[in-house]
Amino acid sequence: MPEHPAHIAPRGPRRIAHVLIDSPLPQLDRLFDYSLPAELVEEAVPGVRVKVPLRSAGRVIQGFVVGVGEETDDERTLSEIDTVISAAEVLPDRLYALARAVADRAAGSANDVLRLAIPRRMVRAEKAWLAREAAPTIEVDAGAASRALATLAEYPDLDETLAGAGRVALDARPGVAGSIPAWAELLAAAAVLTISRGESAVIAVPDHRDLARLEAALADIAPEGAVLRLDAELPAQQRYANYLRTLDDAPAIVIGNRSAVYAPVTRLGMLALWDDGDSLFDEPLAPYVHARDAALVRQKLEGGALVFCGHSRSADVQRLVEIGFLTEPAPARRVTPKVILGAPQDTPATGRIPSAAFRSAREVIEHGPVLVQVARPGYAPTLVCGECRAPARCQHCGGPLFAPARGATPTCAWCARDARGWQCAHCEATTVRLASSGSERTADELGRAFAGVKIIVADGAHPVETVGPEPALVIATRGAEPIAEGGYRAVLLLDGDRMLQAPDLRIGESCLRWWSNAAALAAPGAPVHLVAVTGPVARALATWSQPAYARGELVERAPLKMPPAVRIARIEGDAPQVDEALVKLGADAPRLAPDAVIGPVPAPEVSGRKRARALVRFEYGLGSVVSASLRASVVAAAVSSRARRTRGPAEPGRSRPPANTLSVRLDVADPEL
16 A cells, blocks of 8 residues: 655545556556545546555656545555646546456456557647536437438347347348448447437447448438547547547447447447457457457446447357357348359469459449459569579568569568579579569559559558449459449459468458458449359358358367367466466366466577466356466566566676566467467
């Protein structure tokens, strides 16, 4: 408990504040009690930012007041709160409870979750919000509500299910209306009906393209002032202003990326995720909680409807369906794209496009745009030796060589040096050849085959959001496909065999998601050609049976004890710390299976210290026990490390021992030692 030796607490009951200190140290992830000076009793209310002294650090640090109360122990000495930074109550009880629950599930710190949830403070936006006269009034137009009901009518009883706080896995209808995809119209309609009941809706999508499409769908039916964006691309002032607006009593529709699942709206009526299998929902910052898992925790705490929507289905969502946690509303009329599987031995008509797919594109190109999906951007992402086919490597740094354009000098992808006078290290040959085609090389090849047709390249370096209905050949990397007004007249899915060769546990699931999202952009009846791919993934796309594929994935992973059939934690740190954590885990969770622990195995050394890494597989029912035990080990290692650093080196000139490096990550999707 923080103490201040110069301050002696007054006798009798006194007001105190429970403060969450803003610190990355795991041992400080708890509430500290501070005495409230008389002049701050009215200001230091739950939710406000404050500055407090931290004796162990010898400085003043920021934090949040989580609660207030009275201290009756006359002998207890407490430090006083130094300053109330602002009167804005930016941390409501519901958000702290969510952050605490999410952190506990992931063996992390509540502070780390709050850093994702609460944008950086902007004084001007905060002053404007504090000076507002009243929360805005949100009223849904009767016509907009009727249109929303008509959209949801394609799923019988879906509106009643959502109004009753149901949990659903929705298979979105493929198709495009104008320049808005059908999935965006569906989620926008559900959100508008939610706020018409006086409740708020939160919708999280993977990236800015999906966000723009959802925002366009909401613009037609949502009332003015109801839609709030929360994403990193907004200016800091606007993002913080939108966050403050979510704290008002008026209902709102919050849309954003993965951190939007924490938006602290009042009366949460619906929480939805679009395309939860997208890797952009993986949080790269501690405690590394996937947006899907955060949504599950929030729905348990706050209630409201929970919606996972997509053209394909992740194995994680399918597991929730299998155990009865989610229901599967079936559409009144099943709509599927016209998928054509190309035989691997089909003779190419040009480049990598088989003759059947080429003829199909040639027949429809004069009626509208044709989409060609490729695996990689650039001209030629990979070069190999022209004689022995060994990968061509830079002679300076060993990086891979690539061709930036047709006929250009090969360039290193790492150091950017031109590979003039290159010689193969294996056979001493001096020529290279193209081993793969990127979006630009494919555009070059098809531009010659489709003379006179407009060529559009859409990838990370050439972002394109929409294309018109006029004839065009659109070459796009996976995930970067623009929306074509009225849909594409044909879709060609190339490089499928190469995509499936990626060393990833979930590569089949990912490929099915990429191809399904591209196929969904086709116009009604337009052919979708999957080139040179066979097997379960191809059959699932052709029959538009993505849930069945996810079900098969679950069946295959269960006996192997691979996620999501089980949860997996990864522990890494100094070898003695990892050993101690595993011993403690065995004592705290005796119900763990005998083969639960994989490892430890050596990990790369840090500052000359031996490190280790281990995996722990455990059932979902043991989650709270495992996370609590691993979190306790992280805290113990941090305290021990701080003690070593405080003692310092015995010899002058030596640096202090490095800080604790024991880390824990739960729910590892693709385990790798």
